[in-house]
Amino acid sequence: MRERGRGKERAVESFTERLIRATGILVILFLVLIFLFLIQEGGAAFLEIPPGELLQTRWYPNEARFGILPLVLGSLLVTAGAAMVSLPLGLLTAVFVAEVAPRWMREVLKPFIEVLAGIPSVVLGFLGMVAISPLVREFLDAPTGLTALTGSVMLAYMALPTIVSVAEDALDAVPRSYRDAALALGATRWQTIWRVTVPAARSGILTAMMLGIGRAIGETMAVMMVTGNAARMPLTADSFLRPVRTMTATIAAEMGEVARGSTHYHVLFAIGLVLFLVTFLINLIAAWSIFRQRRRHGRLLS
Amino acid sequence: MSRHLKQRLGYTLLALAAMAVVLPILLVVGIIVAEGAPAISWEFLTAMPREGMRAGGILPAIVGTVLLTLGTAVFAVPLGVAVAIYLAEYARDTTLTRLIRLAIINLAGVPSVVYGLFGLGLFVLFLRLGTSILAGSLTLAIMTLPVIISTAEEALRAVPQSFRVVSISLGGTRWQTVRRIVLPQALPGILTGVILGLERAAGETAPILFTVAAFFLPRLPRSIFDQTMALPYHLFVISTQVPGMPVRIQYGTALVLLIFVLSMNGLATVIRSRFRARRQW
Numbered sequence: 001m002r003e004r005g006r007g008k009e010r011a012v013e014s015f016t017e018r019l020i021r022a023t024g025i026l027v028i029l030f031l032v033l034i035f036l037f038l039i040q041e042g043g044a045a046f047l048e049i050p051p052g053e054l055l056q057t058r059w060y061p062n063e064a065r066f067g068i069l070p071l072v073l074g075s076l077l078v079t080a081g082a083a084m085v086s087l088p089l090g091l092l093t094a095v096f097v098a099e100v101a102p103r104w105m106r107e108v109l110k111p112f113i114e115v116l117a118g119i120p121s122v123v124l125g126f127l128g129m130v131a132i133s134p135l136v137r138e139f140l141d142a143p144t145g146l147t148a149l150t151g152s153v154m155l156a157y158m159a160l161p162t163i164v165s166v167a168e169d170a171l172d173a174v175p176r177s178y179r180d181a182a183l184a185l186g187a188t189r190w191q192t193i194w195r196v197t198v199p200a201a202r203s204g205i206l207t208a209m210m211l212g213i214g215r216a217i218g219e220t221m222a223v224m225m226v227t228g229n230a231a232r233m234p235l236t237a238d239s240f241l242r243p244v245r246t247m248t249a250t251i252a253a254e255m256g257e258v259a260r261g262s263t264h265y266h267v268l269f270a271i272g273l274v275l276f277l278v279t280f281l282i283n284l285i286a287a288w289s290i291f292r293q294r295r296r297h298g299r300l301l302s
Numbered sequence: 303m304s305r306h307l308k309q310r311l312g313y314t315l316l317a318l319a320a321m322a323v324v325l326p327i328l329l330v331v332g333i334i335v336a337e338g339a340p341a342i343s344w345e346f347l348t349a350m351p352r353e354g355m356r357a358g359g360i361l362p363a364i365v366g367t368v369l370l371t372l373g374t375a376v377f378a379v380p381l382g383v384a385v386a387i388y389l390a391e392y393a394r395d396t397t398l399t400r401l402i403r404l405a406i407i408n409l410a411g412v413p414s415v416v417y418g419l420f421g422l423g424l425f426v427l428f429l430r431l432g433t434s435i436l437a438g439s440l441t442l443a444i445m446t447l448p449v450i451i452s453t454a455e456e457a458l459r460a461v462p463q464s465f466r467v468v469s470i471s472l473g474g475t476r477w478q479t480v481r482r483i484v485l486p487q488a489l490p491g492i493l494t495g496v497i498l499g500l501e502r503a504a505g506e507t508a509p510i511l512f513t514v515a516a517f518f519l520p521r522l523p524r525s526i527f528d529q530t531m532a533l534p535y536h537l538f539v540i541s542t543q544v545p546g547m548p549v550r551i552q553y554g555t556a557l558v559l560l561i562f563v564l565s566m567n568g569l570a571t572v573i574r575s576r577f578r579a580r581r582q583w
Contacts, residue, residue: 122535
């Protein structure tokens with residue numbers, strides 16, 4: 001009796017363990033599936049439209065003009081603007097939290113930054129529309145206030161939590177002895193931060209920045225709500241103060257209205273595919289430096 | 303300039319940067335609470351929308367978001383925790399493990415609107431679930447997985463190795479050790495990660511745009527194959543698609559969504575700090 005019970009238990013156990021192993025592979029499968037579905041639904045676009053036409057500068061789906069260049073450049077412009085704000089601000093804040101702030105302040109700041117990460121993008125977008133765009137309209141003399149700049153500011157704040165927390169982790173992981181050695185040699189804390197700690201954490205900081213940029217380029221709702229959504233080539237000097245339209249906003253705004261299987265539908269999936277590949281590349285770079293960092297720390301410890 | 307003066311100036315710069323991050327958060331939350339609070343009433347929370355959403359309440363949106371969050375949890379939690387157990391307790395450092403980690407990092411970086419496209423392609427059309435709570439929950443669940451996996455794995459790894467060694471040396475099998483020793487010890491940490499992941503799902507709009515969200519549906523969903531309104535999408539609709547919308551209702555909806563999401567955040571913080579205070583190692 002008891003023997004049989006134990007045998008059954010063992011069978012359940014080995015089944016559970018096998019199941020758990022399988023779930024790991026499921027994660028890879030999801031990523032592959034996303035890629036395959038984007039290709040399946042979006043690939044047709046590359047057959048239906050000559051590649052030269054996709055790279056045109058006019059996006060008027062109603063007149064069958066599917067030039068995605070203004071959308072790609074729109075995404076790049078807004079993301080670049082966001083990066084200019086959030087990369088330095090994020091790094092400085094991470095250094096402050098990890099290296100300078102007293103313990104109690106850390107305990108206050110970290111939850112605050114988590115709150116920022118938790119605020120839904122649609123709430124930020126709404127506030128951007130009703131509170132920030134009037135300011136932009138008034139002080140920067142932009143006709144509607146719904147501009148690339150407004151979008152960049154929103155995006156910068158949405159990327160900040162990622163940048164700050166990942167960079168802070170990287171700084172935290174720098175061994176105490178590095179700092180002690182620098183201080184013992186007579187360096188000030190400030191010198192230690194910039195010449196020892198930050199360089200030692202650089203691959204983690206690079207990861208933080210890549211992940212932040214990846215978040216910004218993929219952000220949808222807030223950007224759609226505050227950038228004005230005009231599909232124009234952002235090539236003039238005042239582009240930051242004029243409306244733009246990003247790839248993400250185009251998909252979100254138009255997918256609801258297109259007929260399934262139409263060229264427009266396929267092109268929207270193709271834009272999704274481009275977005276997927278761009279973020280995939282960015283994350284690959286981020287992942288690469290995570291792995292490298294792990295290996296290096298492994299060596300340090302052994 | 304003396305190097306100590308330089309340090310003082312530098313510290314000031316860093317503190318200013320941190321202020322520049324924190325103050326807008328306070329401002330955002332403050333404005334929404336101040337402007338949204340007057341809109342909140344019993345009717346606003348429990349009535350159907352009326353007059354083209356310009357009056358009445360937001361009950362169907364609240365219910366929709368609660369259902370979607372629960373639906374996400376049903377799919378994402380068991381799967382996410384299982385993957386975390388695999389990575390923390392079973393996997394060796396092989397090529398396969400690395401591929402899985404790479405996939406998780408990349409899943410975390412897929413834009414939310416691309417999850418929406420994927421959900422539309424796989425769940426709504428290919429599996430013929432239609433625009434439904436089921437399709438929306440599944441889409442949100444896959445989006446939430448990376449957060450749950452990475453926080454749960456961290457929680458499992460934080461359990462000291464000695465706990466496992468003792469259990470195994472007393473004759474426990476690997477699975478018994480995981481289930482009776484490691485999991486209970488890591489539970490608060492896992493719970494924190496789960497809540498933070500669900501918090502993100504609750505606030506997302508783009509993944510539900512084409513998979514579940516209804517523009518205007520003044521009744522409660524009847525089954526998991528029904529469409530539903532949801533708070534984030536509703537806020538988007540009433541702030542961009544409906545002309546002549548009273549600002550008060552917009553702020554009120556934003557406040558309800560913010561309270562929903564931030565109370566989950568608060569819960570996660572409380573669990574984490576209690577756990578830290580009580581943990582046995």
